[in-house]
Amino acid sequence: MTVTRDRMISGTLKFHLFLCVVFIFAPIIGSFVFSLNSDRFPSLPLGSFSTEWYRLIWEDPFVWAGFFNTMIVGFCVAVIATVLGFGGAYTDYRYKFFGKQIYMALALLPPTIPVVILGLAMLAYLSRIGLSGDLYSIIIAHGVMCSPFAMAIIRLRLSQMDPDLEAAAWNLGGNEWVTLRHVVLPFTFPAIIASLFITMAVSFDEFAVAWFVSGLHETLPVKVLGFLQGQVSPRINAIGSLAFVSSISLIVLAQMLLRTPSTRSRSASED
Amino acid sequence: MRHHASLFGLTLALPLLIWQLLFFVAPLAFLVALSFWTVRNFQMQPDFDVSNWVRIYTREVFWQAYLRSLILATAATVLTSAIAFPAAYAISFKLSESAKRWIVFILVIPFFTSYLVRVYSLQVFLSDAGILNAALGYFGLGPVLMLNNTFGVLVGLVTLCLPLVILLQTFSLNFVNRDLVEAAHNLRCGPLATVFRVIVPSAKVGLIIAALFSFILSFGDFVSPLYLGGGNPPTLSIMITDITKSGQQWPRAAVVAITMIVSLLIVAFASIRFAYKERGR
């Protein structure tokens, strides 16, 4: 009796989980399907297969401009956020100091501030100091928003490092800088790459703050927001699908790097 | 090992601190100052004038937007938490280790898809002649109004929050001591009673933090209310984007933004206090 009942409960729960996943992924998969559909506004039954929308964005110079802007911003943000995040993660790992809680709060809080508020604050502040309305405005804002992610990823990796490892390198004659280069960097190397990819992916998809501060230099997500405000445009689906594929590739690469913690990196041993 | 400040330590610690002070703390602080500035001849001028505050706080549309934002965020939070819990419970208690890892990976994916694209896709699903109504039509039902109303907004907000809330709930359920559950069964506490008397209280902090994140995300979102809810009546987030994008009345937008932050802080502190409140004495 109880066994059947337990099985029923368990089955119902798993089915509910399945429905949740369907609910979450329906718009994502839907967008992919719609992007290959001939209908301007798809409904059931679906129209015929078409690559029309991909051709349209391929031929749209504004989309290309947005794409290049997104790439430039993404690369710069990835590097800046990872450098800042590495410093923060190492500081947290190694040091205890007065006010550390405040330091950590400043480092980790940005994702909890609603993007509209962050966007308004950034726009007002950056235009006041003459830094608004350009690509570097987006880079600055995304640096703030992405460095907490970089910090979390690298901090997690550092927590797997034997604290004696650094001390051993000092003891063998390497000062702190040399040890950073020969021990800490090689050890955290997979996390650093993962952080580059993940912060880049976050920047690729961020539209709200970028929309506030970018002025005329729109990134692709800001462009999509523009499409959304205008008339119906299935081009959104095409752009979204491409963006999705590239983001997921980055995430899968990052995951693979994080999953193999003992990866040897030759970069450490060459000199 | 040496704890006095060294050039090395400062070189690593300071860049992040300086960046966040310059580009995170300063903008938010500037927002407070800005709310007291005045606008003359389409020019913002430093000032200390409470007129923006008076202006905003005496407008009925502001209070309507505030109320709507609160209701939407609360409804989305309750809905998301309720939908997420059985799912998180299934992941934490009913799945094998490898299935758990897979589902966690799957739930991370939505964070890296464009929310805008998902909202646009939802429009296609929910509109009067859209996918869902066409499907209902096969059964002779509908059309049901699902877009440009509160239902549409809530669907959007739940899409936004659900993956995060399931993940956070799963992590907190993973920390529930399995012996407690067996002890409860052993004391003749039924499966459902065990969930509400043992598991939920043990995972309370994590569940509340998950709900808090859902509230923060929903309260701040302007995309779902605008593109799935029709934007009328507006929420505070929509007000901010409207005011900011339509002219130089940024000080008024700042008033709205500060009101939002203060509201969020109050909700955050209250829920954290509630989460850590000890039972008994």
Added chain:
Amino acid sequence: MQNTPIVAFDQVNKSFGNFVAVENVSFEIGRGEFLAIMGSSGCGKTTTLRMLAGLEAPSQGRILLDGEEVGDKPTWSRDTPMVWQSLALFPFLTVQENVEFGLKMRKVPRKERIERARKWLDRLGILEFADRNIAQLSGGQRQRVALARSLVTEPKILLLDEPLSALDAHLKVRMQSVLSNLQKDLGITFVYVTHSMSEAFSMADRVIIMSRGKVEQIGTPEEIFHHPTNRFVAEFLGSSNIFTGVISSVNGDTLSVRTKEGVFEIRNQKKLEKQAGDSISFTVRSEQLKLDLEDSKPLLNSIVATVVGEEFSGAMANIFLETADGLELQVQKPHEEIRKLGVRHNRNVVAYFDPDQCHILSEG
């Protein structure tokens, strides 16, 4: 130069916040000596070693390394390589690269680096693993890599922080002889921190026993084992039969000591300055404590106690006794004897000892 000690600690103190980790520690280490620092966890032995390595700076006092005061000198400017309890081998480097590390830090040219590393790998019998990953090695092999990595710079002194604690008993004994032989061959100083008496006593020329940040006793294993100077050392070495009392009379070499358990006559073999009225502690080793049944004739230096436990190890049995006052005693006897005597749980027995077979603790 050759006559100065390689290491001298002079009144060294180290505190972390309010916690005093090392207090007033002074000692010297001779060239080519194998010194063990022993104590239970938290006694300050590792902090002492880390100060010597330059990983911690002393709060007060002086540390001299090869005659030079090192105080604040960071570890990378000293030549005090250490073998870590966790081994701390670099997981992202091969065996060979691990061993080369110290040479690379000293900017030794690549060719010489490789040669010297291979020489040490060969010497420790792990040359065949040179290109392996650390993860592919066994515990004993890793140990050898850690040793090679520390010795490749040919230092005058090697510091070892419980390097064998992760190994199983069998391997431990083998590595002890490896270490012992290595130290003799190289003729350099080893400073070896451990909580294990068997490791310390089997390898070291001299042993320092520490507790709560202080030095309790310094001496050869022989001296410490047979002549512990105080109660802590005696207890630490496992003697449980410690008596404390006041001298009631002195008669030549024979002292009468009044304790809670009665009056005992003991021989002052080391001719310590003792007078009537002095308080005194002495120990009787468990194998020298004799046992009889309660109703036997009265004996010199006898104590009535109850059997509270037995423990058998090999041919010997340990009998645990407790007196009415709560003093715990331990007697070690062959099985046979115990069986003949008919010792049983809860039974009252008489333990007694010869006045010549007790050891007076010089520090009371």
